[in-house]
Amino acid sequence: MRIALDTLDDDTLLCIFSTLTVPDLLSLRQTCRRFQVFSKQQIVWQNIGSSQILQRGIPFSQKPLSSFSVCDLEERVRRAYRLGTAWQAPSIIFRPSTFEASRGGPIQEIYFIPGYVRKWLITISQSIWSTITLWNRRTLKQVASWSPKKGIFSGIAVNTSEDSEAALAVSLHRSDSVVVEILAITSTAADPSLHFECVARVDTTRPLIAMRGSLLALADDATETVIWNWKTQEYAVMQSPVDAGLWRNQCTQVIFAYKTILVVRTRSVHAFTEPKLTPHPNTYIHHPYAMSTFGWVDSIFVSIPPSSSEDPDGMKRQPLTILVRTKDDNPWSFTFKIQFWTLSPMMRSDDTTVDRPHYNFPPSMTTELITPRRGALRCTHMVLGPYGTAVWVQPGDFSVSGLVSDVLLQHMPVPGSHETLVAAAFPGLLNAKSEPQIKSSWKNYGENWTCLDYDEERGCVVLGSTVGAVTILDI
Structure with missing residues (x-):
């Protein structure tokens, strides 16, 4: 039946x-x-x-x-x-949209804002003073803006925690002071329109690098990194060893990993055991339990593996991933390398001891891409998502002008060359193969790109340009 x-x-x-x-x-x-x-x-x-x-x-x-x-x-x-x-699929297709975000000059930085239904992004531009502008990425309309009086931004960090009351923090230089302002995006019953509100200030001389929840990461260009809780006013000082060969070792990322804080600099990566924060005066100096260097690099980005409430122990079992674009001391080299590294966690049954190392150093290289060496690149930033997908800008070819005499140029056609956005899937959750897969490339036919950000969960890339235009690419 x-x-x-x-x-x-x-x-x-x-x-x-x-x-x-x-x-x-x-x-x-x-x-x-x-x-x-x-x-x-x-x-x-x-x-x-x-x-x-x-x-x-x-x-x-x-x-x-x-x-x-x-x-x-x-x-x-x-x-x-x-x-x-x-x-x-073998390749992906981007759906582009473009809008003008700044008439006074280039877009200096651009970021997606986590949370808030993930529909907002901010742009940083400067005419006389620095300005933050909030945009609705769906309607491409301006939502709010914020500019300090007589102030210039020296650093900005978007809060990686979606549930925090603060959306971002800004290092602000005025003529007589340096301060970090913590900004929330709020509205009131009397005024339902969104606006930026300063909810706290921190006096400091160190540049702002990262923000997670109530924690700020501040670092100098040499050895010192400070983790500061802007709500409790507690902090910890972490000191990397001095290396005479690593002058101006600028900090580019601070990663809050599992019981470890990674300080990523242009010449080195240092791993610190997660420190206990205490109020002032705090004279204890924390030192790294391990370090590694990738040599002379053009860009580096460390990604935290995905974790879920369905698997609360997943983070401590997953390796961190590192994307590196190397530099070559040979100016006549025709290639450069995009390298994908992994930093494996130590396997032990007891993870309750907080002062033990939690990652095995040095990292191991999983794979690499050899790409053509081309001309100058203004947007050197790369973004690697937790699931192993990444985006970066490939520069256009070196200009022919200046390398050949003017007489010859009159009879020699000059090929067009454009910057290209590259999207790739590295070995991992979305790529079961042992080699990276280039999934898409998007040519820039306008002015040079200056900055980018990538929301892996949304499948969306955003790029700022020298003429103040913003391009959004949706998968």
């Missing part, structure tokens, strides 16, 4: 729906009213999100699946499924 699918009990239907792919579920919900109603339940999308997204290693929020409303969860799971399908 045949049994109609729509006559099955709810428990059986739930088991069947949990095995479906997202496209199959969307097709099945159109067959009858019962399936349409049943497919809109929270438990259905939690099961699919777990089996079709989290278990397949597709970029997704680190919040619990149960924390989202059913409509929000369905939208996120459907988007993540499309993104995973795109990255696992």
